Amino acid sequence: MKKSHYVFLILVLLSSTAAYQPIQEDDEDLIETFQQINEEVLANSRAYETLGEACKVIGHRLTGSLNGKKAEEYAYTLLKNYGIKDVKYQPFHVEAWSRDTVTLAVAPRKSDNFYDIEVVSLAMTPVEAKVTAEIVDVGNGLEPDFQAVKDKLQGRIALVNIGLLAPFKGVRNLHRSEKTALATEYGAVGVIFVNTVKGNVLLTGTASVTGSLIGIPAVCISLESGTHIREWMKEQPNLMGVIDMKNFSKMIKARNVIATIKGSHSKYRDEKIVIGGHLDSWDLATGALDNGIGSFSILDIARTFQALDLKPKRTIEFVMFMGEEEGLLGSKAMIEKSRRNNSLDKIAYMFNLDMANNANGFNASGRNEMVPLLTKFGEYIQKVSPEYKNIVTNQAGLHSDHQSFMLEGIPTTNPNGGIAPEALGCYHANCDDFNLVKKNEMINTVRYTAMMLYAMANVDKIPAKKLDFYSTKDFFIKQNLKKELELGREWRWGQDD
Missing domain, CATH: 3.50.30.30 (Glucose Oxidase; domain 1)
Structure with a gap:
């Protein structure tokens, strides 16, 4: 994971020429659901507590280690205990x-x-x-x-x-x-x-x-x-x-953990939104910031949807990726499996929470057409929680699990927020422990991301569509990411392009 992508972003996009696609359901109904989410998370969030418990009873979550296996089982059991019926392991082999x-x-x-x-x-x-x-x-x-x-x-x-x-x-x-x-x-x-x-x-x-x-x-x-x-x-x-x-x-078997809430509307059910974050961590400490705050926030977002019996129109998959730290291995495995079973085209959008903390807006990740929609939904969030800053940015980056989806032309987003500088210095280090985590900041990530996720799962049309092979190439060139992909041996379009 690249630390610089998660430093607080200050670029606010005030306008855009992209056309806004209105939501299908009444604005007041959406705002009412946002209010329910807000109240549920403020009253009953378990993100901070479960992360603290995992740091204590598991420790680090290195892929391939006994601790990594314990983390996979912890996430699986937690999702089941929250009442989500469709929870599964997605195994893959990793060095x-x-x-x-x-x-x-x-x-x-x-x-x-x-x-x-x-x-x-x-x-x-x-x-x-x-x-x-x-x-x-x-x-x-x-x-x-x-x-x-x-x-x-x-x-x-x-x-x-x-x-x-x-x-x-x-x-x-x-x-x-x-x-x-x-x-x-x-x-x-x-x-x-x-x-x-x-x-x-x-x-x-x-x-x-x-x-x-x-x-x-x-x-x-x-x-x-x-x-x-x-x-x-x-x-x-x-x-x-x-x-x-x-x-x-050595070669071992690791497992992504996936919980699915099936879409409620026949028109949208086959469109899938993935919200994922890597569960694995390095072994010098407990990985509380990287990426405990992101992955355990996702677990609590899933809990919130289940507790409120929310029925999004689109299918949502809550994913705990393993192997991110060793090369995005879990997200690559998910993409490859989706390709093999012909379900890759069903993924319409991807939320990535990697060191996501104290969310106060969202990043459109280089897709201009998403800026008006993210801004509009942010205005709805502000009606429920006026302290939400609605900071919408539009900067693409690499080196986290969203990269695997971007390479397939799938639009992605991540929450904008921030981590205190003294805590950020413990990134990947021997001081990344639970004492750095602030409960109210995790709660902000859970409630605002849950609201944005629900809105995106119910919008009449997601403005950003999956890019084809050559449009994806043009996107990465425009975002000045070609050289990085070449160094990472991920450039797929030939050396002469």
């Missing part, structure tokens, strides 16, 4: 990865006085690797940064920032897996990522763009350690690094 040992030592060339640095392995790194090589500073690790040192990097270890540190202007960061792919392309034999959060915070996450093991070791050190190494390199330009790691990897 599971888990860490064993890793060390990083640094010393000047021709010196035995090595300095050990606290380090953590990135996921999908080799089962065993030991690399000794000179360290080359690649700065922020964007392609121009690699180009600047291309003659120095072959056979060496790249030192790369996870985030963007000054100087930079108006550039889009790359995912750590994309930076690792670039490092490999330019001949590096290892990567040392520098976290950009203060406080000696160690970060993990996948270094693979494909979901499979990569060929070189990739590790992460703290901002403070990175600063120390860079200062040392000024004095000793030929600083050497030794990365020594062992990990585990």
Whole structure:
């Protein structure tokens, strides 16, 4: 998951030329349902409590681990206990990865006085690797940064920032897996990522763009350690690094958990809205923010629909994806299964809740035609809850489960909101625990997303339609996402396009 996509968005779209499609049912009826949702969630929400319990009794939710299996069973049982009859597992096979040992030592060339640095392995790194090589500073690790040192990097270890540190202007960061792919392309034999959060915070996450093991070791050190190494390199330009790691990897079976509320109207029943978020997490902490707040909010939205006996016109699938952190594996598996059983065309829309927190609007994800509808429904929400800010944005991004749907031309949205900076620094880190979660902010996500989901499931016509193969290509080019998809080996339209 890409942290920058979930920082509070401030761009408010005040107008659009896209035609608004009026809802079929009376506005007052919709607002009345919004009021029922609001009252139910404020009185009976269990999102915060169930997440707290899961963090306590399960811990982390790493795909392929015993904890991951417990998380799948916890979500399944919870949905059943809420009274939803149609709950199922969707199994898929995945190359599971888990860490064993890793060390990083640094010393000047021709010196035995090595300095050990606290380090953590990135996921999908080799089962065993030991690399000794000179360290080359690649700065922020964007392609121009690699180009600047291309003659120095072959056979060496790249030192790369996870985030963007000054100087930079108006550039889009790359995912750590994309930076690792670039490092490999330019001949590096290892990567040392520098976290950009203060406080000696160690970060993990996948270094693979494909979901499979990569060929070189990739590790992460703290901002403070990175600063120390860079200062040392000024004095000793030929600083050497030794990365020594062992990990585990094997093919296992993981399971998405899917709860379905069947559409009530014969005209719309075959149109499906998917609301999903990844249940899995990394193993350095309990994954309360990433993505406990998103997945457990979805579980509570499902509870709310069941408690109120809401009967949406369209079918809704509430999905707990596994394997997102290792390469969107659960959402890719769902898309592939839908393709095989000829139900892919039935998915009309996708809501993705990944680190969704304190919702105050929705993102149209690059589909201009959705802006008026999201704005209009937001105005209805404001009639029930005046503190709702109705911040509607229109920015497409990658690196979460919505990407799997976008690649099929399916329109997507995610709640706009925010996480306090001091908590956001624990993204993928050893401090992502339940104490960072705020109950009222989870409640806001549940009630406002439930309202928007219900409205979308009942609108006469969803303005954004599924794009065909070449229209999807044009969409990604227009959104300036072609290069990222190429680095992630997800560009499907040929190198000459």
